[in-house]
Amino acid sequence: MEFGKVLVTGGAGFLGSQLVKKLLPRSEHIYIIDDLSTGNQNSIPKSEKITFYHESITNEELLEKILPEVEWIYHLACRNILLSVVDIEEDFQTNLYGGYLLLQKAKTHGLKLKRFIYTSTASVYGNASILPTPESHYEITLPYSASKFSMEHYCQVFYHMHNFPVTILRLSNVYGPGQLLSNPYCGVVAKFFDAAQKGEPIPIYGDGTQTRDFTFIEDTMDALLLAGHHVDALGQIYNVGTGIETNINQLAKMIIQITGSKADQIQYKPKRIIDKVYRRSLNINKIQEDLQWSPQFTLYKGLQETYKWLKEE
């Protein structure tokens, strides 16, 4: 798969930096816009083919300058779920207004644009009553879910009104190499590995029976690259997950086993305001049928790969 000139928003973040690594040998040039609010510039590979802008996606002048050149946009920049409950305004400004602005500017100035890929989230399912949850379901209870879901709608509006070439992927609990603890909002897998490696008790919010659908970074990257090219993906929304539920106690046990940690204790903590979801697994039939994408990594294998990377770091 070849990509020409690509814009990756949020390219210094966990997923963005891994995506840039994947795109580098396949692209002519990569522009990154990231305000480093949670991202880390050191995660971006060094290359003459990369231009990094330490800026917000709401910088209109910058968008107008870059977009005429760009053929692919991967829009990953976002404020995370934890922040969204503390500062709803900031969530709105980046996740909805910033995304809308990018769509609007890309429509006007992105005359060479071939595809706009938006990374949405399984958080739009809330506490889903149907499991594994298909794309048709939604339950919006947190600001983050509202802004991400609304941005999906604007993507679809642009597709239907202007034939704007969008594809939306709903990602679920991505983990793996590149997930940095320096991001205070990093996911549960990175936090558990950190505690296990230090021999400290594994911190769990609630009783640990809540489940999540964990997706390995390599599988997620394959889905992102495929979505950038596949003609059937135009105007579509796809779940990206495994369809498998794992509860948080099981996850902690796997990490203790893989690290050989002495941290045989779990420290149960009161639930946070964002801990509303009891069960999660995504129905991935649609992406399997349309794009022939399936996850290749079991959770155990993905965790082993993550640990290998952590030891090398």
Ligand SMILES: NC(=O)c1ccc[n+]([C@@H]2O[C@H](COP(=O)([O-])OP(=O)(O)OC[C@H]3O[C@@H](n4cnc5c(N)ncnc54)[C@H](O)[C@@H]3O)[C@@H](O)[C@H]2O)c1
């Ligand atoms: N990691 C997951 O498990 C997961 C799950 C579902 C969806 N997603 C989606 O994937 C995308 C990437 O998530 P991630 O895990 O890499 O998060 P991340 O926090 O590591 O990366 C987000 C990046 O966006 C940057 N950013 C934030 N606001 C910005 C702004 N206004 N302008 C420019 N840059 C800005 C941050 O500095 C950061 O580098 C997000 O859109 C997120 O909603 C991730």
